[in-house]
Amino acid sequence: MSGHTVSADISGHMLDLDEDEDLEVFSKNTSLTDEGPVPNSPSSMVNQYRLEDDEDQQDTSAKDLFISVEDPESHITAIETYIMYRVVTKTTRSDFDSSEFEVRRRYQDFLWLRSKLEEIHPTLIVHPLPEKFVMKGMVERFNDDFIETRRKALQRFLSRISEHPVLSHSQHFKVFLTAQLQLLDETFLFSMSYFQACSRMGETMRAMANSVRGVKNRPEEFDVLQDYVENFSNKISSVDKVTQRIIKEQREYLDELRQYSSTYSQWAESEENLCEPLKGVASCAERCCNETEEQIQHLSEVLVPALHEYVLCAETLKAVMRRRDNIQAEFEVKSDTLASRKSDLDALQDEVDELADRMEKSNSALQLDCSRWRNTMRADLKAAFVSSAEKNVEYYEKCLAVWESFLVSQRGESISQRD
Amino acid sequence: MMAENGKDEAAAGSDGESSLTVERDSNLLRRMEICVAEAEKRSGKNAIGMQETFTVYLIETRSADAAAEGRAQPPDSVWRRYSEFELLRAYLILTYPFFVAPPLPEKRAEFVWHKLSADNMDPDFVERRRIGLENFLLRVASHPGLSNDKILYRFLTEEACWKEAVYETGFQDKADSRLRAFGATFRVRSPQKCFIDMKQYSEELQSHTSQLLRARARVADRVYAVYKVHGNYGRVFSEWSGVEKVMGDGLQSAGHHMDSYAASIDEILEEEEHYADQLKEYLCYAEALRAVCRKHELTQFELETASQDLVSKKQQRDELATGMVRTFSFKGVTNKLFGQEAPEQREARLTMLDELIAEAEDSVTVKTAEREEHVQKAWADILRFKEEKDRDLREALLSYAAMQINMCKKGMQVWSNTRESFLKM
Numbered sequence: 070m071s072g073h074t075v076s077a078d079i080s081g082h083m084l085d086l087d088e089d090e091d092l093e094v095f096s097k098n099t100s101l102t103d104e105g106p107v108p109n110s111p112s113s114m115v116n117q118y119r120l121e122d123d124e125d126q127q128d129t130s131a132k133d134l135f136i137s138v139e140d141p142e143s144h145i146t147a148i149e150t151y152i153m154y155r156v157v158t159k160t161t162r163s164d165f166d167s168s169e170f171e172v173r174r175r176y177q178d179f180l181w182l183r184s185k186l187e188e189i190h191p192t193l194i195v196h197p198l199p200e201k202f203v204m205k206g207m208v209e210r211f212n213d214d215f216i217e218t219r220r221k222a223l224q225r226f227l228s229r230i231s232e233h234p235v236l237s238h239s240q241h242f243k244v245f246l247t248a249q250l251q252l253l254d255e256t257f258l259f260s261m262s263y264f265q266a267c268s269r270m271g272e273t274m275r276a277m278a279n280s281v282r283g284v285k286n287r288p289e290e291f292d293v294l295q296d297y298v299e300n301f302s303n304k305i306s307s308v309d310k311v312t313q314r315i316i317k318e319q320r321e322y323l324d325e326l327r328q329y330s331s332t333y334s335q336w337a338e339s340e341e342n343l344c345e346p347l348k349g350v351a352s353c354a355e356r357c358c359n360e361t362e363e364q365i366q367h368l369s370e371v372l373v374p375a376l377h378e379y380v381l382c383a384e385t386l387k388a389v390m391r392r393r394d395n396i397q398a399e400f401e402v403k404s405d406t407l408a409s410r411k412s413d414l415d416a417l418q419d420e421v422d423e424l425a426d427r428m429e430k431s432n433s434a435l436q437l438d439c440s441r442w443r444n445t446m447r448a449d450l451k452a453a454f455v456s457s458a459e460k461n462v463e464y465y466e467k468c469l470a471v472w473e474s475f476l477v478s479q480r481g482e483s484i485s486q487r488d
Numbered sequence: 489m490m491a492e493n494g495k496d497e498a499a500a501g502s503d504g505e506s507s508l509t510v511e512r513d514s515n516l517l518r519r520m521e522i523c524v525a526e527a528e529k530r531s532g533k534n535a536i537g538m539q540e541t542f543t544v545y546l547i548e549t550r551s552a553d554a555a556a557e558g559r560a561q562p563p564d565s566v567w568r569r570y571s572e573f574e575l576l577r578a579y580l581i582l583t584y585p586f587f588v589a590p591p592l593p594e595k596r597a598e599f600v601w602h603k604l605s606a607d608n609m610d611p612d613f614v615e616r617r618r619i620g621l622e623n624f625l626l627r628v629a630s631h632p633g634l635s636n637d638k639i640l641y642r643f644l645t646e647e648a649c650w651k652e653a654v655y656e657t658g659f660q661d662k663a664d665s666r667l668r669a670f671g672a673t674f675r676v677r678s679p680q681k682c683f684i685d686m687k688q689y690s691e692e693l694q695s696h697t698s699q700l701l702r703a704r705a706r707v708a709d710r711v712y713a714v715y716k717v718h719g720n721y722g723r724v725f726s727e728w729s730g731v732e733k734v735m736g737d738g739l740q741s742a743g744h745h746m747d748s749y750a751a752s753i754d755e756i757l758e759e760e761e762h763y764a765d766q767l768k769e770y771l772c773y774a775e776a777l778r779a780v781c782r783k784h785e786l787t788q789f790e791l792e793t794a795s796q797d798l799v800s801k802k803q804q805r806d807e808l809a810t811g812m813v814r815t816f817s818f819k820g821v822t823n824k825l826f827g828q829e830a831p832e833q834r835e836a837r838l839t840m841l842d843e844l845i846a847e848a849e850d851s852v853t854v855k856t857a858e859r860e861e862h863v864q865k866a867w868a869d870i871l872r873f874k875e876e877k878d879r880d881l882r883e884a885l886l887s888y889a890a891m892q893i894n895m896c897k898k899g900m901q902v903w904s905n906t907r908e909s910f911l912k913m
Contacts, residue, residue, distance in 0.1 A: 297731060300728075300731040301728075301731060304724060304727060304728035304731060305728075307720075307724040308721070308724055308725075308728070311717065311720040311721055311724060314717050314720070315714065315717050315718065318710065318713045318714045318717055319714055321710050321713070322707070322710035322711055322713070322714055325703065325706045325707045325709075325710050326707055326710075328703050328706075329700075329703040329704060329706070329707045332696065332699045332700045332703045333700065335696060335699070336696035336697075336699075336700065339689065339692040339693070339696065342878040342882070343877075343878055343881055343882060343885075346881075346882050346885045346886070347885065349885075350885055350888065350889070353889070353892070443734075447732075447734060447735050447913060450735075450913070451735075451738075451910060451911070451913040454742070454910040454913070455907055455910045455911060458903050458904075458906045458907035458910055459903075459907055461899070461903040461906075462899075462900050462903045462904050462907065464899075465896040465897075465899035465900040465903065466896070466900055468892070468896045469893055469896035469897065469900065472889045472892045472893045472896065473893055475889050476886060476889045476890065476893070479882070479885075479886055479889075480886070
């Protein structure tokens with residue numbers, strides 16, 4: 070399981086929820102046993118999916134939960150500095166006590182939520198969070214652009230969870246959105262969480278050990294899916310790298326273009342008749358510089374975050390596939406034990422039945438979620454690519470207009486000179 | 489800054505022919521159509537007996553009347569290599585030092601952005617050189633002063649023996665020693681201001697065009713990189729499309745568009761080289777302009793030197809005749825020390841001095857005439873050059889804008905198509 074982080078603002082009430090049994094009770098309707106109150110069939114789930122260009126435009130017809138992440142604020146304590154975000158929820162759901170909620174959360178709280186969701190629903194695809202640190206580009210953690218990018222990604226994360234037929238009904242999600250929590254003593258919380266993390270870690274290790282043993286008869290559909298996940302991961306990483314490279318080259322082009330433009334201006338100063346056309350060319354080049362800057366910014370704000378998220382999704386998918394394999398492996402181990410043991414058959418049989426059941430449910434949950442995820446992915450990436458292509462068309466249109474108006478003014482002038 | 493006001497002295501008396509517009513139907517070009525039609529590779533032994541490969545260019549000429557009358561007349565043709573063009577230009581520069589010599593295309597590829605071939609044998613380079621050589625001939629043949637030159641005519645019509653004919657003119661002897669020319673720049677006292685200003689302008693023109701060419705090459709490098717990286721999209725989308733069901737078609741066709749986007753830059757930049765060539769012509773022209781201005785400094789300096797020489801000789805004669813030593817001279821000193829010389833000796837020296845004075849006066853007359861001729865013809869040609877430059881460079885800038893427009897249109901097309909493909913995802 071992914072690393073358990075320290076959440077600084079956990080109330081006693083929250084700690085109770087960490088008992089798996091309680092959670093199973095609460096979430097019985099929503100996780101493995103029941104596909105949830107939302108429609109069961111994949112096609113109707115697909116219909117829930119609309120093309121969303123912008124995470125802020127939320128389609129109103131199917132959603133009953135609207136979340137926004139706003140107002141990042143710096144908090145400085147003796148131990149650390151961090152950013153708090155305001156999470157605003159508006160909902161019409163009956164199982165919520167009120168229709169509007171406002172809470173303050175920090176990045177670690179999001180991490181907590183996500184790890185809980187993954188823990189309870191190991192074979193569902195939980196949307197990734199923005200990364201903890203950004204190494205390349207040497208972005209400072211508290212740089213404005215970085216904070217804004219992170220805010221948008223956090224909002225997208227919550228939005229995706231809220232749209233998920235199963236995850237959006239998770240108790241942890243509800244608590245995250247609604248509980249007004251007070252800051253408790255941090256060292257106490259740290260040690261409590263640490264113990265919990267250690268015990269979880271043990272479970273994780275056992276699960277990992279099972280996966281090392283390998284799955285014996287992976288159903289063909291999951292072999293196909295495994296292949297797809299690996300290929301997708303490669304391709305999306307490549308597209309991400311290519312896009313980063315393009316941005317880098319565009320920036321260098323922009324620098325040279327600026328200098329180029331100024332050589333025309335300088336030359337214009339020593340000319341008479343040529344002064345005007347030279348200045349004209351200089352100004353055209355400069356305006357193209359501005360358009361190039363805008364285009365780079367658009368790429369950075371629209372395409373790069375979308376690609377990046379799906380690079381992270383690819384990792385999530387791999388983890389999900391591993392967990393599914395683990396569930397199957399556990400079943401296979403117990404199944405084999407059953408086959409070889411002669412005594413204690415009843416107890417073992419129950420266990421095996423339970424594991425078989427769990428395995429089947431995990432498998433179908435994964436399949437469903439995978440096809441839902443693929444539609445979301447398609448819609449997201451399509452929107453990002455289309456937007457980038459449109460921006461490029463717009464870029465060339467604007468540059469064209471700049472040069473054309475220069476030509477027209479020059480040709481018009483030469484006609485009037487001849488007259 | 490190009491000085492308009494300085495031309496008052498120079499332009500006075502310049503004949504109307506050596507003025508402003510370069511028209512195709514003046515002089516040689518009126519009588520004859522000229523073009524550089526082809527280029528070919530040849531092999532041969534060079535001056536030190538080594539085997540070398542070089543390119544020759546075919547010059548075709550045809551009587552203009554025949555063409556006008558619609559008579560189908562086969563053109564006369566002559567093969568020349570680049571070095572012969574260089575020789576012709578050197579001859580013209582030395583023979584007519586008051587004309588701004590039209591430029592030749594560059595000897596070696598310069599201001600090269602990294603993908604462009606710097607190889608003289610590269611077919612694109614050869615083609616652009618062909619165009620440059622043709623421009624050179626057209627400019628020379630339509631130049632009111634240059635176009636009637638016999639050597640030029642023989643260059644265009646006589647393949648063999650031309651080289652000997654050029655050397656026979658002894659034009660090399662007219663070359664000014666570098667040292668003399670260099671010294672003149674510093675020691676000349678009253679060069680005409682218009683020429684000084686024009687020399688300043690020529691240096692600025694040279695600096696600006698070379699800066700521009702350098703910056704353009706760097707931009708070309710960058711643009712090339714941006715387009716080519718998009719080719720990677722082509723490859724990845726294509727591979728990715730094999731993995732996806734619903735998205736496959738859209739990704740596949742988007743990939744194709746990215747491939748063609750990446751490929752389109754080669755043609756775009758090749759076309760832009762023609763623009764660079766036009767700028768390079770004026771880089772070369774700037775140097776020719778400066779040479780004319782420095783020639784003025786030299787003729788002025790030589791006149792000043794000759795005049796000074798005449799003045800000092802007259803002074804010497806005066807002193808000798810009157811016995812009054814107004815200026816310091818060794819003769820004065822020795823007179824004091826050893827006594828004056830005998831009257832016969834004095835007579836002899838006076839006679840000699842009179843001869844020298846006569847020579848010096850002739851020299852001044854010659855130098856004055858030289859200077860005058862240079863000033864008149866050079867200034868007229870400079871005005872002609874100025875108009876041509878303004879016209880040519882303005883056209884170049886406009887054609888550059890047209891190239892940019894073309895590039896934008898292509899970009900719009902590709903990205904529109906790509907967008908359509910993405911919509912099919």
